[in-house]
Amino acid sequence: MTPYLQVEKLTKSFGDLVLFQQISFGIAEGQRIGLIAKNGSGKTTLLNILSGKEGYDEGKITFRRDLRVGYLEQSPVYPGELTVLEACFYHGTPVVQLIKEYESCMETPGHPGLEDLLDRMEHEKAWDYERRAKQILSQLKIRDFNQQVKYLSGGQLKRVALANVLITEPDLLILDEPTNHLDLDMTEWLEEFLNHEKVSLLMVTHDRYFLDRVCSEIIEIDNRQIYSYKGNYSYYLEKRQERIDATNAEIARANNLYRTELEWMRRMPQARGHKARYREEAFYDLEKVAKQRVYDQNVKLDVKASYIGSKIFEADHLYKSFGDLKILNDFSYIFSRYEKMGIVGNNGTGKSTFIKILMGIEKPDSGTLDIGETVRFGYYSQEGLQFDEQMKVIDVITDIAEVIELGNGKKLTASQFLQHFLFTPETQHNYVYKLSGGERRRLYLCTVLMRNPNFLILDEPTNDLDIVTLQVLEEYLQSFKGCVIVVSHDRYFMDKVVDHLLVFRGQGDIRDFPGNYSDYRDWKREKEVHEKQAAKPQEDKTKKVRLNDKRKLTFKERKEMEQLEADIASLEIEKKEVEDALCSGTLDVEKLTEYSKRLPLINEELEEKTMRWLELSEIEG
Structure with missing residues (x-):
């Protein structure tokens, strides 16, 4: 394969924050690579560096000579006066430049050099360029080609930028979240388009089906390092877990040895021989491994939501329109x-x-919406992302609540809750203005969930x-x-x-x-x-x-109902056995205590499962 791009020992930091350190990877002709990392780990920064929009601390980036690169930014910007079609030609190729030469020639008296231009236009198939632009824009549901860019929504502008990149037919496509602001039909069209185009690809996306179907390799930035996986997203999940298990095992072994070596370090006199100095150096290497972060993929956040009654909401003959556009037309539903x-x-x-x-x-224009008294909404919206920039992350959450109830008397502190959503103790004490866009979204999500809706x-x-x-x-x-x-x-x-x-x-x-x-x-x-x-x-x-017109049980709910019936029968049997044993007068103190604690738990579980069975049977009936 022809090498397109080589990155060697690249390091990037912002002040004390090191995003990645001495990372190396390459992209060759035909490779389709997905880039994965937590928010704040430098995905967008790396793409900006590769596109020349941002600098780096050290390392080397080498592109093949004359390589045509197309870059879709996460938040593209165009001059507001451009039309949609003009914006598609804004970041152009030699073909776009040729079209501009042709237009300039036609506006010049005598049309100097027209014959040569016509030959070149024919050779480069430039006559098809505008038709192709309109075709791709239509697939992305942008149909007013003369609308000025300043009147487009953020989502429409992103789609125009995507069309701009696709039309230029680059050798290497670099895409930052290409499926954001695409509906399902557009996403599936883009999948098909990329799979039929002969183009190399480096892409950041959170859409895992898209990643699975378009990319054949994954690179991951984790803990400032880069890891490569020669397979799609499903393969990556499997191999990443193997890597995490191996790392955790290595950390566990290092911790065991570290305790022994630490004791030796404390015992040894300061004047050490050559062999002792060698062991001392090895100790510091061992310490680095032992103090690595342990990956915990098995944490389950089983939060007990506040009580919700059987009445949720009932929509009765709702109507809503904006001019000729109907949103709700005699909509009724019982949740x-x-x-x-x-x-x-x-x-x-x-x-x-x-x-x-x-x-x-x-x-609504008409109709009623009746919401149950016990309902406590938690609403995450696209417009809700508003913070005091000068607050610390932990303070944003503790202003809502110090703890969140998990049920059974268990609680989680605000700091522990943030850690579950991947905010390290260090990040929790950062100011909001230092967070990346994705980290702000994550913090906003935590503010919604922390209210225990x-x-x-x-x-x-x-x-x-x-x-x-x-x-x-x-x-x-x-x-x-x-x-x-x-x-x-x-x-x-x-x-x-x-x-x-x-x-x-x-x-x-x-x-x-x-x-x-x-x-x-x-x-x-x-x-x-x-x-x-x-x-x-x-x-x-x-x-x-x-x-x-109540909905029918889904297949999943039918299976759940069958399981509930079996569980209830089993619990009833166990309850009778425990009650009989407690009444027998033959139990020793240990068994008596055990059964006395078990009986209320059986009753609680039985009540919960019976209530759920009744709810499902109401839907079924």
């Missing part, structure tokens, strides 16, 4: 206890507006969060004893968290689908195939949501 719902749909179909109506931020509403929570944080959040939501609504374009995240979907299809058409996103996508593709093959359309598996 169940412990329900975990995902909301999907293209941009502009009203997902965020629906959430704002539920939260009371927007008012029983109904979480998360509007695009995965944007700008790193993959490690997403894994922590997924585990939290899977064990969360409350209700959840998630609006997200992250397919992997939705598959992990939700039981069923509300599909917003536009103009107030909202359907309920019993399954996760992958189930829905598979069914939709199968439906499209059948519709093409048969004259009559396949029966629609989704149903229009109406008042009192």
Whole structure:
């Protein structure tokens, strides 16, 4: 393979903060590499360095001569007066320069050099350039090519910048979060596009399905070092865990030996012979290993949400429009206890507006929304990221609460809670203004969860969060004893968290689908195939949501109900055995104490499982 880029012993720091130290890696022709790291570890900084937008402390970066590089920034900037189409030609290639020469020639009297320009235009296929630009913009749902850039939203501008990069057909594409602000259809189109293009790729993304399907190699920045994995995201997960297990074993061995050597160091006199000095030097090397951070991948944050009653919310014949755009059209729904719902749909179909109506931020045009008295909302929104820049991270959380209840008398301090969401003790005492964009998102998420809500509403929570944080959040939501609504374009995240979907299809058409996103996508593709093959359309598996038209149990919930029935029967048997034993008068003091403690726990577990069984049976009935 032809080498495109070589990075050797690269170091970058900001003051005392070292992002990475003496890292080396290369990119060759045809390689498709995903870059993974926690927020604040320097992913965007590394991409900026490679694109020449930022300097570095030491090291060497070598590009192949005449290599064409396209870079999609996380937050692109264009002159506001440019039109969408002009912005697509703004960061151009020799072809763009040729088009500009042609336009200048046509505006000059006599059109000097036109014949030569026409030959070059033909040779470079420049006539197709504008058509290709419009084609890609349309796929990214940007259709007003003459609209000025200053009137675009942040998401639209990111898509114009993505089109700009793709149109230039570079040899090496460097993409920073390309799927941010793309809906599901656009993300799948981009997957197909990149898989059919002969282009080398270095990409940062939190979209794990996208990473799995587009990249064949992963590099990870962890603890200032870089690790390479010759496989896709699924392979990376497996091999990373092997690396962590090996590192933890090495640290454990070093700690055992360190205690012995530390004792020797304290005993030995200061005047040491050559052999002793050698052992002393080895001691300091050993100390570095022993004091490394131990990876703990098995921490479970099993937070007990505040009590939530059986009445959650009931929407009754809701209508909402903005001019001709219908958001809700006779929408009715009864939300169940412990329900975990995902909301999907293209941009502009009203997902965020629906959430704002539920939260009371927007008012419906007509209809009623009745929310239960025990419901305590926790709302994570795209607009909610506001902090006092001069506060310390730990103070932001302790202002909300000093501790969070885990249930069974257990508590977690604010500092421990922050550590679970990957804020080290050092970072906790940093000021907010020092945090990266992703770290601020993570802190905002902690402020929502620290209030111990029983109904979480998360509007695009995965944007700008790193993959490690997403894994922590997924585990939290899977064990969360409350209700959840998630609006997200992250397919992997939705598959992990939700039981069923509300599909917003536009103009107030909202359907309920019993399954996760992958189930829905598979069914939709199968439906499209059948519709093409048969004259009559396949029966629609989704149903229009109406008042009192309760949803059916999902496959997962049916399995849960079966397990609950078995658990309840088992607990009833155990309860009777314990009660009989306590009444027998034959138990010794130790057994009597054990059974006396066990009986209330059985009753509590029995009550909890019976309540859940009744809730599921109500849905079923």
